Structures are given as C-alpha cells and as structure tokens.
Amino acid sequence: MTDETPTAVQYGIGPIGSRIASAAHRTGFEFVGAVDIDPEKIGADLGDIAGFDEQVGVEVTDDVEAALATNPDVVFHSTVSDVEAALPQLAEIADSGANIVSTTEELAYPEWAAPEAAAELDDVATEHGVTILGTGINPGFVMDAMPAYLSTPMERVDQVTVKRVQDAATRREPLQRKVGAGVSVDTFEAEIATEAGHVGSTESVAMLGDALGLGIEEIEETIEPVIADERVETEYLTVDADDVAGIRQVARGRVDGEARILLELHMYVGADDPRDEVHFDSDPPVSVTVDGGYHGDVSTAAVVANVAPTVIDADPGRRSMTDLIPAFTREA
Amino acid sequence: MTDETPTAVQYGIGPIGSRIASAAHRTGFEFVGAVDIDPEKIGADLGDIAGFDEQVGVEVTDDVEAALATNPDVVFHSTVSDVEAALPQLAEIADSGANIVSTTEELAYPEWAAPEAAAELDDVATEHGVTILGTGINPGFVMDAMPAYLSTPMERVDQVTVKRVQDAATRREPLQRKVGAGVSVDTFEAEIATEAGHVGSTESVAMLGDALGLGIEEIEETIEPVIADERVETEYLTVDADDVAGIRQVARGRVDGEARILLELHMYVGADDPRDEVHFDSDPPVSVTVDGGYHGDVSTAAVVANVAPTVIDADPGRRSMTDLIPAFTREA
Numbered sequence: 001m002t003d004e005t006p007t008a009v010q011y012g013i014g015p016i017g018s019r020i021a022s023a024a025h026r027t028g029f030e031f032v033g034a035v036d037i038d039p040e041k042i043g044a045d046l047g048d049i050a051g052f053d054e055q056v057g058v059e060v061t062d063d064v065e066a067a068l069a070t071n072p073d074v075v076f077h078s079t080v081s082d083v084e085a086a087l088p089q090l091a092e093i094a095d096s097g098a099n100i101v102s103t104t105e106e107l108a109y110p111e112w113a114a115p116e117a118a119a120e121l122d123d124v125a126t127e128h129g130v131t132i133l134g135t136g137i138n139p140g141f142v143m144d145a146m147p148a149y150l151s152t153p154m155e156r157v158d159q160v161t162v163k164r165v166q167d168a169a170t171r172r173e174p175l176q177r178k179v180g181a182g183v184s185v186d187t188f189e190a191e192i193a194t195e196a197g198h199v200g201s202t203e204s205v206a207m208l209g210d211a212l213g214l215g216i217e218e219i220e221e222t223i224e225p226v227i228a229d230e231r232v233e234t235e236y237l238t239v240d241a242d243d244v245a246g247i248r249q250v251a252r253g254r255v256d257g258e259a260r261i262l263l264e265l266h267m268y269v270g271a272d273d274p275r276d277e278v279h280f281d282s283d284p285p286v287s288v289t290v291d292g293g294y295h296g297d298v299s300t301a302a303v304v305a306n307v308a309p310t311v312i313d314a315d316p317g318r319r320s321m322t323d324l325i326p327a328f329t330r331e332a
Numbered sequence: 333m334t335d336e337t338p339t340a341v342q343y344g345i346g347p348i349g350s351r352i353a354s355a356a357h358r359t360g361f362e363f364v365g366a367v368d369i370d371p372e373k374i375g376a377d378l379g380d381i382a383g384f385d386e387q388v389g390v391e392v393t394d395d396v397e398a399a400l401a402t403n404p405d406v407v408f409h410s411t412v413s414d415v416e417a418a419l420p421q422l423a424e425i426a427d428s429g430a431n432i433v434s435t436t437e438e439l440a441y442p443e444w445a446a447p448e449a450a451a452e453l454d455d456v457a458t459e460h461g462v463t464i465l466g467t468g469i470n471p472g473f474v475m476d477a478m479p480a481y482l483s484t485p486m487e488r489v490d491q492v493t494v495k496r497v498q499d500a501a502t503r504r505e506p507l508q509r510k511v512g513a514g515v516s517v518d519t520f521e522a523e524i525a526t527e528a529g530h531v532g533s534t535e536s537v538a539m540l541g542d543a544l545g546l547g548i549e550e551i552e553e554t555i556e557p558v559i560a561d562e563r564v565e566t567e568y569l570t571v572d573a574d575d576v577a578g579i580r581q582v583a584r585g586r587v588d589g590e591a592r593i594l595l596e597l598h599m600y601v602g603a604d605d606p607r608d609e610v611h612f613d614s615d616p617p618v619s620v621t622v623d624g625g626y627h628g629d630v631s632t633a634a635v636v637a638n639v640a641p642t643v644i645d646a647d648p649g650r651r652s653m654t655d656l657i658p659a660f661t662r663e664a
Binding site (some may be wrong): 023026027038137144149150152154155156174184236239283284285286287288289290291292294295298299300301302306307324 | 355358359424441469472474478481483484485486487488597615616617618619620621622623624626627632634635637638639656657
C-alpha cells in the first residue's frame with residue numbers, strides 16, 4: 001500500500017457493516033462512499049449511521065454505481081451470507097476496479113460448495129486487476145486460518161478438532177433468536193433447525209483441509225438443540241428449563257470415512273466457560289485454548305480492517321485467508 | 333514451487349540440523365549435499381548421521397563449495413547463533429544461487445541488533461535472486477510470529493506478554509547444562525549467567541513490536557536463576573534443593589519507558605505445567621494458552637521444513653517470519 005491514506009466504500013451498513021466501517025475509520029481508512037438499501041439510512045451521514053464518533057461528510061446512498069464512481073481502493077462488503085446472492089454485487093464492485101473484503105460467509109472458501117461462483121469471481125477479479133477476499137472471525141480465522149497457522153511447527157497433522165463455545169447471551173438479539181433460544185424443542189425442530197445454523201462451517205472445513213493437505217473427500221454438517229438445565233434470562237429473552245438454549249453444530253471433513261477435521265460450534269445462552277479450543281493430533285501434538293474466545297462481531301470487524309491493506313496490495317484474483325499465509329499450505 | 337521434487341543441502345548436522353534434515357527428508361525434499369566440520373561425520377551418509385530411516389547416497393563433506401555446486405533449491409543452515417559469525421557462510425550460500433532457511437537465532441530479525449548485517453544480507457540476497465529467512469520455534473514463531481498472527485482479530489493492541497515455561501528435563505543435556513541446572517547459585521553468578529540465556533529474545537521483541545506497529549524504542553533483557561525447592565533428577569544430572577534449576581529470562585520492549593512487549597522464558601528442570609501463554613491487552617482482550625508448549629527441537633525442525641517451499645518461491649531478499657504474514661503487519 002502506498003503511504004497515501006487508503007480510501008474505502010462501505011457496502012451494507014447493518015450491525016456488522018457498521019462495526020467494520022467504525023474499525024476501518026479508526027485504523028486509518030478514508031471513507032468516500034456508503035451504500036445501504038434501508039430508506040431510514042439513505043441520506044444520513046455514514047458516521048452517524050455506523051456509530052463513528054464524528055460525521056465524515058459521506059451520505060449513505062442506495063445508488064451503488066454512484067458510490068463506486070468515487071474509485072475507492074477497497075469496498076467493505078457486508079450484505080448476505082450466500083455467495084450466489086452476493087455474486088452480482090461483487091462482480092459490479094470488481095468491474096468498477098475496487099478491491100473487495102467481504103463478510104459473505106460462503107465467499108471465505110467457495111471452492112467446495114460453489115466452485116462455479118468461485119471460478120467466476122476469480123475471472124472477474126483477474127480481468128479487472130482487483131483482489132477479492134471473504135473473511136471474518138468465523139469463517140476466516142478461528143476455525144480455519146488460525147489452526148492452519150498454528151500447525152506451522154508440526155511435521156505432520158493427522159486430525160484437527162476445533163471447538164468454539166459462545167454464550168449467545170452476550171450477542172445481538174437476532175442471533176439469539178436465530179439459534180432458537182427460548183423456544184420449545186418441538187418448535188425448534190419444526191421451525192428453527194434448518195435456519196438456526198452458523199453459515200460457513202463447510203467453508204472452514206474445506207479451507208483448513210486444503211491448507212493442511214488432508215485431501216478431504218466429504219463434508220457433513222449436523223445441528224442439534226442444546227436444552228437449558230435451568231431458567232436463563234438475557235437482555236432480550238427468557239429460556240425456561242427444558243426449552244432450547246441454542247445450538248450445537250458440528251461439521252466433519254472425512255477421508256476414507258474417517259473425520260480428519262471436526263469443527264464444533266456451541267452457541268447457546270448460558271454457556272459456561274466460553275472459549276475457542278484447537279486440538280491437533282499431530283507430531284508433535286498441540287492443544288491451544290483462547291480463553292473467553294474471540295468475540296464474534298468485534299473481531300470480525302477487526303479482521304476485515306486489518307487485512308484490507310494486504311488485499312489492496314495483493315496480486316489480482318479471488319483469495320482466501322490461507323492464501324495469505326502461504327508458508328503453511330501443504331501438499332495433499 | 334514447481335511440481336518437481338525440491339532439492340536441499342544440509343549445512344550443519346548437529347542435534348538441530350539432524351532433526352531439520354530428517355523432517356525435510358520426510359516432507360519430500362531430496363538431499364543433494366551435506367556439510368559439517370566434524371571429522372567423525374565427514375564421509376558418512378547423511379541418512380546415517382542425521383537419523384533418517386534410510387541412507388540417501390549423500391556423503392557429508394567439509395567442502396562447502398563442492399556441496400553448493402549441486403545447485404540446491406534451498407540450504408538448511410544450522411551452525412551458529414550469531415548473525416555476524418554466520419554472515420560469511422550465508423553470503424557464500426547466497427552467492428551460489430541457493431535460497432536459505434537458517435536457525436541462526438539473530439537472523440530471525442537482525443534489524444534491531446545487527447542492522448548492518450541485515451542490510452548486507454538483503455543486498456547479497458537481492459543481487460543473487462535468492463531469499464534468506466531466519467526461523468525456528470523461538471525465535472521465529474512462539475514469541476513473535478504467532479502472537480502477531482493471533483492479533484489479526486484485534487482492532488488495537490496496547491501490550492503483549494508471552495510466557496514460555498519449559499521443563500528443561502525434557503531437553504538435551506547441553507541445554508540443561510547451559511541454563512545452569514545443578515550448579516550452585518554462586519557458580520551460576522560467576523560462570524553461567526552471561527552465557528545461560530536463550531539467544532533471540534531481542535529479535536523476537538523487535539519483530540513483534542514492528543509487526544504490531546508499536547514503535548518500540550528500547551529493548552532490555554534480564555536473566556536470573558530459578559532456585560530448586562527440592563531435589564530433581566534428570567536423565568543427565570541432579571539438582572539439589574537450593575541449587576540452580578535453570579533460568580527465568582525476561583525481555584522487555586519499551587515505548588516512553590513503558591513495557592509494551594514482555595517476553596518471559598522460564599527454562600528449568602522440574603518446571604510444572606509447561607506451556608506457552610500469550611496475553612494481549614487489546615480491543616478485544618485475548619489470552620491464548622498452548623498446553624504443554626511447542627516442543628523446542630521437534631518444532632524448530634518442522635517450522636524450517638514447512639516454510640522452505642514458501643522461501644523457495646518468495647521474492648528475493650532477506651525476510652522475517654512476519655513478512656510471510658503481511659496481512660497482519662500494522663503501521664507504527
């Protein structure tokens with residue numbers, strides 16, 4: 001990156017987009033545009049909407065073309081989880097010549113589940129000379145890039161288990177509702193289960209598996225409710241004993257039927273001892289614990305802001321977080 | 333790296349060099365040369381000397397020029413800790429056109445303590461189109477590159493403390509003797525203290541400080557004996573109660589007189605709960621523990637073997653481990 005102040009557009013100013021814009025503002029990006037479709041945000045100053053401590057003279061607009069006409073160095077994109085849904089937005093940004101750091105979960109490593117979208121984005125990025133990266137705390141760090149990096153001092157890795165335990169009570173209300181906190185088990189099974197899960201586990205398994213050269217052949221995700229032992233109250237809702245407190249979601253990456261990567265996400269209200277754990281069955285064996293765990297929203301914003309200068313400087317193409325730590329990518 | 337098998341020369345076949353050669357042999361490097369000055373090793377097969385499970389048809393020689401004439405892709409260099417002492421060896425290797433991964437501790441980040449050697453090595457590497465990297469588990473990973481990488485999800489880092497506690501009883505005899513295990517406190521003060529320390533703490537402070545953009549102004553190292561509470565026996569020696577069990581070495585990187593980086597190495601026989609801990613005073617705050625700690629010798633060999641393909645592919649110049657994770661290098 002040159003010594004000039006890098007310029008940015010924020011595309012999507014929801015809870016995560018606001019945090020990203022705030023973090024990037026504080027770490028030295030100059031915002032030159034801001035896009036959202038919410039009529040209540042359009043026309044307001046980005047600083048007010050995203051919670052900066054000052055206005056920045058940038059009006060939120062729903063006119064993407066106008067925002068991109070400012071020629072930013074990078075666009076922070078935070079709109080949807082689905083890479084197919086994000087594709088037209090990402091293509092339009094790349095077409096304008098801007099680099100992209102996006103929190104679209106499936107973009108973190110689309111090779112496995114969306115190989116056509118992955119190839120199309122790589123083509124459009126290369127054609128326009130820009131870099132596209134999908135990232136965040138998860139997918140993008142805790143369950144994929146961080147374990148890959150922590151494996152640097154291991155000659156051989158046979159199996160990796162990552163366990164992320166989060167107390168949903170410390171998170172936003174929509175996330176508490178999404179994991180089914182407070183509903184009955186019947187309601188969970190009927191209405192919640194299929195939508196309750198974290199998006200990105202398959203992508204994390206594929207990214208980590210490829211980085212470690214494990215040759216993963218099959219990825220399976222399961223989700224089940226965690227039942228409350230006792231009544232728990234959060235700022236937003238109440239969970240009675242025997243009702244659903246949240247979820248336990250497991251993604252397995254298999255080789256010859258055997259799970260070589262196991263990613264467990266426990267996300268429920270009242271979870272004791274929140275933490276991120278990584279256990280390597282490796283030579284030498286290693287276990288790492290992040291006490292308390294990396295915070296979901298705050299850390300996602302920091303990852304996005306911190307990697308952006310590298311994305312601006314990187315060779316054109318679609319990249320994943322493990323591409324940025326090439327030292328530690330092994331042959332299958 | 334191309335799909336062809338990469339070729340390597342092992343330069344220095346002591347305990348660490350042997351482990352490096354073994355790890356690289358197992359991970360797919362083809363050895364084409366081996367250098368050591370020990371008359372007992374010269375003429376023997378590298379596989380026998382370095383403990384491979386097979387001979388490899390490579391004779392150990394003290395003729396550096398002949399070994400380098402094999403034109404290896406990379407030379408694994410493991411001879412001395414001092415970068416000034418290593419410089420002529422490194423320059424000769426670079427001059428032959430080979431990339432270098434070295435365990436010379438001061439080479440991990442010579443910018444601070446040996447800026448002239450750092451500049452000279454960068455010049456010679458650039459001139460000959462090769463890459464030179466100093467690495468290992470410490471310096472090179474646990475106290476510098478790993479904490480830098482773990483800071484990715486933090487918007488701001490004010491202070492970092494790394495504490496590495498190792499039970500010296502699990503390490504080689506020379507290392508147990510080096511840290512003074514078994515000597516009296518008087519003998520330690522008179523004969524051991526100045527040579528007992530781990531080499532590389534200053535380099536780790538400087539590397540981590542620069543990666544985090546902390547603007548470190550001053551680096552100080554202290555070393556003191558750890559006194560045994562009770563008698564401890566190792567495979568090689570006995571420590572009586574009230575004698576020296578090993579060392580506690582602390583390196584501090586200061587800004588305005590305040591320690592912003594604190595690296596503590598506890599290396600003594602009988603240490604309970606060996607581990608690597610990293611505490612970030614940051615937003616958000618994070619503490620990470622590696623249960624048991626990364627093993628010194630095994631992990632150094634794995635780091636060297638694992639980063640070698642990236643060193644072979646990297647742009648010419650002298651590099652440090654944090655250069656390989658550019659996403660996470662911040663402005664001062």
